[in-house]
Amino acid sequence: MSRRQKKTAKMVTGMMGLCIIVYIAGPPVYWHLNESIAHSLRSSCPPCVCDCSSQPLLSIPEGLNNHSFLDCMKHDLEVSEESERSFTEMVAQELKLREAQAQEDEWRADRALLDAKKAASQYQKEADKCSMGMETCEEAREKAEAALDEQKRMSFMWELRARQRGWKDIAVNSDVL
Template identity: 45%
Template sequence: MAHPSEHGFCNYGVLKLVLLLVGMCLVGYIVRPQVHFKERSSAQASCPSCACDCSSETILSIPLGLVNSSYSDCGKHDPDMNEEMEKDTIALLSEELSLQRNVTKDNLEHTKALIMDAKKTSSHYQKEAEKCNAGVETCEEARENAEAELIAERKLSALWETRARELGWKEKRRAYSRI
C-alpha cells in the first residue's frame, strides 16, 4: 500500500500538467484568430483591382472580399439607383414612416378581425352555456318532481300495507333462484 503523501504528490503533479496543457490550448485558441486575420487582410490588400461591369447580374455575384473603390462607379447609369441616391434624408424618412403606417394599419385591421372572431366565438359559447344551464334546471326540476312522487308512492304503499296487515295479511316471501 502506498503512503498517502506519495499518492497525493503524484495526483498533484498530474493535475498541474493537465492545467498547463489546458492553459496553453486556451492561449493558442485566443491568439490564433488574430494571427489568421492579419494574414488574410494582408492577402486581400495584395489583390489586384477588378474592372467594373455594372450589369445587374454581376453586381449580385461580386465576392465581398473583392469589393474596392473601383466599384464606386457601379450603378451610376442605373435610373432606379440614381433616383434612390438623389432622395434626401427627409424624403427617405417620410417614405419609411409611410411604410410603417401601412404596416401598422394592416396589423390593426388584422387584430380587429381577430377580436371580432373571438367575440363571435365567445357569444356562441355563451349561448350554448345558457342552453346547457336551462337543460340542467329542467332536469333538476324533473328529478325533484320524481323524488316527490316516489315519496308519495312510498307513503301510499306503507298505508296499504298497514291496512292489509290489519285485515290479516301475512307476508310470504319466496326465494327465487335462477336456473
C-alpha cells in the same frame, strides 16, 4: 502528484478558465460585431462611380475635380428624408393592416364568445328542466313509497283483524288461475 499530472491539471484549469471567459464575454462581443457589420451594410450612400485606383486618395491633382469620393462620404439629406418618409409610410401602412387584422380577430372572438354564452345558457336551461323533473320524480317516488307503506300497514292490520275473527289462509292453486 507527479509533475506531469500537475502540468495537465494546470492546462485543464486554464482551458476551463478560457471557456468560461468565452462563455461570458462571447455573446456581447458577437452582438456588438453583428450590429457593427449590419450598420455598415445599411449605408444610405450610393456606391461611388469613379476610378480612383490610379490616384492616391489624399493627393488630388488641381486640374482634376474628382469630388465623387468626398461626395460619397457626405450625408445626402434629400435621399435620406425621402427614404425615411417611405419607410414611415410603410410602417404606418403595416400598422393599419395589423390593427385591422386585430379588430377582425377581436370581432370573431367576441362572436364566438357570444355563441358560447348562448349555448351555455341553453344547456343551463335544459339542466334546470332536468333537475326540476328529477325533483318531481323524486317527490312522486317518495309519495308512492309512503302510500305503499301505508297500504302494507293497512293490509297487515286488516289481516290481523281477520285472523282474530277466525280467517284462515287458503293456498291458491295455480291451475285455477
